[in-house]
Amino acid sequence: QGIGIGLGRQAVNALLRALDEGQPPVRVAAIDTLRDIGDLGHHDKLRQLLLDPDRSVRDAAFAALETIGQRTGQAIPR
Numbered sequence: 001q002g003i004g005i006g007l008g009r010q011a012v013n014a015l016l017r018a019l020d021e022g023q024p025p026v027r028v029a030a031i032d033t034l035r036d037i038g039d040l041g042h043h044d045k046l047r048q049l050l051l052d053p054d055r056s057v058r059d060a061a062f063a064a065l066e067t068i069g070q071r072t073g074q075a076i077p078r
Helices: 009-021 024-037 040-051 055-072
Strands: none
Touching: 009 024, 009 040, 024 040, 024 055, 040 055
16 A cells, blocks of 8 residues: 555554455455464454455464464464
């Protein structure tokens, strides 16, 4: 969308905005990045995406929740 990502919190805010406004490939990339960050604070947003109409977004959100749960040693409710 022609905006910079930034650093730290700005970067996360841009990712969360991409989840709300981006096309499916952009949203999947944002989810993958949130998965790599691994912050449990994004759990609720990722769970919402399990109901997304696009299957690739749903699959990416599920994989992100699984990975974050495994990495933190906490079971992530689905």
